[in-house]
Amino acid sequence: MKKGIRYETSRKTSYIFQQPQHGPWQTRMRKISNHGSLRVAKVAYPLGLCVGLFIYVAYIKWHRATATQAFFSITRAAPGTRWGQQAHSPQGTAADGHEVFYGIMFDAGSTGTRVHVFQFARPPRETPTLTHETFKALKPGLSAYADDVEKSAQGIQELLDVAKQDIPFDFWKATPLVLKATAGLRLLPGEKAQKLLQKVKEVFKASPFLVGDDCVSIMNGTDEGVSAWITVNFLTGSLKTPGGSSVGMLDLGGGSTQIAFLPRVEGTLQASPPGYLTALRMFNRTYKLYSYSYLGLGLMSARLAILGGVEGQPAKDGKELVSPCLSPSFKGEWEHAEVTYRVSGQKAVASLHELCAARVSEVLRNRVHRTEEVKHVDFYAFSYYYDLAAGVGLIGKGAQMVCRTLETQPQSSPFACMDLTYVSLLLQEFGFPRSKVLKLTRKIDNVETSWALGAIFHYIDSLNRQKSPAS
Ligand SMILES: O=c1[nH]cnc2c1ncn2[C@@H]1O[C@H](COP(=O)(O)OP(=O)(O)O)[C@@H](O)[C@H]1O
Numbered sequence: 001m002k003k004g005i006r007y008e009t010s011r012k013t014s015y016i017f018q019q020p021q022h023g024p025w026q027t028r029m030r031k032i033s034n035h036g037s038l039r040v041a042k043v044a045y046p047l048g049l050c051v052g053l054f055i056y057v058a059y060i061k062w063h064r065a066t067a068t069q070a071f072f073s074i075t076r077a078a079p080g081t082r083w084g085q086q087a088h089s090p091q092g093t094a095a096d097g098h099e100v101f102y103g104i105m106f107d108a109g110s111t112g113t114r115v116h117v118f119q120f121a122r123p124p125r126e127t128p129t130l131t132h133e134t135f136k137a138l139k140p141g142l143s144a145y146a147d148d149v150e151k152s153a154q155g156i157q158e159l160l161d162v163a164k165q166d167i168p169f170d171f172w173k174a175t176p177l178v179l180k181a182t183a184g185l186r187l188l189p190g191e192k193a194q195k196l197l198q199k200v201k202e203v204f205k206a207s208p209f210l211v212g213d214d215c216v217s218i219m220n221g222t223d224e225g226v227s228a229w230i231t232v233n234f235l236t237g238s239l240k241t242p243g244g245s246s247v248g249m250l251d252l253g254g255g256s257t258q259i260a261f262l263p264r265v266e267g268t269l270q271a272s273p274p275g276y277l278t279a280l281r282m283f284n285r286t287y288k289l290y291s292y293s294y295l296g297l298g299l300m301s302a303r304l305a306i307l308g309g310v311e312g313q314p315a316k317d318g319k320e321l322v323s324p325c326l327s328p329s330f331k332g333e334w335e336h337a338e339v340t341y342r343v344s345g346q347k348a349v350a351s352l353h354e355l356c357a358a359r360v361s362e363v364l365r366n367r368v369h370r371t372e373e374v375k376h377v378d379f380y381a382f383s384y385y386y387d388l389a390a391g392v393g394l395i396g397k398g399a400q401m402v403c404r405t406l407e408t409q410p411q412s413s414p415f416a417c418m419d420l421t422y423v424s425l426l427l428q429e430f431g432f433p434r435s436k437v438l439k440l441t442r443k444i445d446n447v448e449t450s451w452a453l454g455a456i457f458h459y460i461d462s463l464n465r466q467k468s469p470a471s
């Protein structure tokens with residue numbers, strides 16, 4: 001059998017996601033003016049038309065608002081909710097009776113900010129389906145603007161414009177707009193992070209979307225894992241079958257990394273330290289999930305730790321950071337969290353892979369909680385897991401091969417040995433055997449595998465609870 005953690009690209013699920021089509025509102029508006037050829041007195045004719053138009057506009061607006069509320073209550077209340085396959089759903093068309101709704105989630109990650117515009121449709125008397133996602137990402141992350149907060153607004157505005165273009169005008173007011181920040185802002189001093197969030201809130205408040213007081217926040221690590229778990233289990237269909245099997249998820253960000261799965265073994269629950277288990281209530285079911293986020297163990301933060309640097313601080317007197325994970329002949333600069341470090345390899349007295357693995361093991365020692373059960377659970381892995389493994393297929397094997405090449409040849413990607421060795425050992429620390437097959441994916445059925453979809457579910461659910469606290 002081949003050694004090394006193996007990856008498979010994601011399997012297809014049966015949901016269909018479609019491009020939104022614009023137009024029901026405009027079509028209806030035109031209809032009204034076409035119906036204006038009645039025989040009426042000269043003055044009464046334009047007056048009547050105006051009154052009719054006004055009543056029609058008021059009716060349509062009211063109808064849209066009611067429809068959105070109905071969606072919220074369904075996500076919360078439907079027992080055994082089925083988010084089934086949908087064949088076709090033109091936007092908001094009354095003709096086929098599908099109601100269409102949107103949600104906008106901003107992911108303020110440590111390496112970039114992204115907007116996810118989700119379109120949902122609900123066929124008559126059925127539960128809603130996710131019909132389309134529009135996604136756009138910008139670099140750098142919000143935390144890069146910590147010392148120039150005003151400048152952060154431009155990127156946020158640019159991504160908001162994507163949402164405006166994607167969502168028809170008459171849906172704007174009822175569409176929730178939310179930003180959640182992860183490791184980049186968690187790692188900033190509290191005051192700087194709050195200033196950035198305040199700026200985003202100003203921009204959001206000036207937008208035409210539905211903006212609550214809680215529209216921007218730093219998400220806690222447990223929720224980040226739970227939300228991503230909801231996303232993969234929703235997209236793979238696992239949430240549809242109560243009591244059925246579920247999949248685990250692994251997310252490797254720039255600043256932090258998350259693991260989440262649904263334990264089936266009592267021993268896992270017993271052996272989990274405080275803070276690793278959390279209850280999730282969704283679709284009238286309660287899940288007791290294992291979810292944890294390791295701050296500082298994202299790929300970029302791990303690089304810094306392996307190099308011996310300190311987060312947010314330039315090296316003392318511009319000192320070079322030397323690492324056994326870089327090619328012995330390598331000298332260069334590496335920028336992380338707005339700080340530029342001088343880095344270089346060191347003379348290798350043994351194999352580069354062995355030396356690098358020893359250093360990485362040191363960094364990981366006693367940092368990660370291991371569970372036996374992960375061996376037997378199907379896991380989806382994304383973000384940097386995907387980016388790294390897409391190139392080499394087998395992480396463990398890839399690390400050995402890349403490190404060996406680096407010993408003798410100049411390498412275009414100087415961090416490849418370090419990154420692959422890190423990921424390989426991180427997975428081992430979690431308890432994955434080297435032969436474990438992980439499902440590696442960037443998208444499942446054209447939807448980005450990230451925590452954003454799960455988080456918008458949660459947010460919509462909480463909006464609904466605020467509306468009807470008794471239920
Ligand atoms: O929605 C997404 N689609 C595709 N890749 C994503 C998405 N969100 C994050 N990533 C990937 O995650 C990695 C960086 O993580 P991020 O910037 O989110 O750090 P963090 O999660 O530690 O804050 C990159 O590989 C980036 O491409």
Ligand SMILES: [Ca+2]
Pocket residue numbers: 109110182253254383
């Ligand atoms: Ca992330």
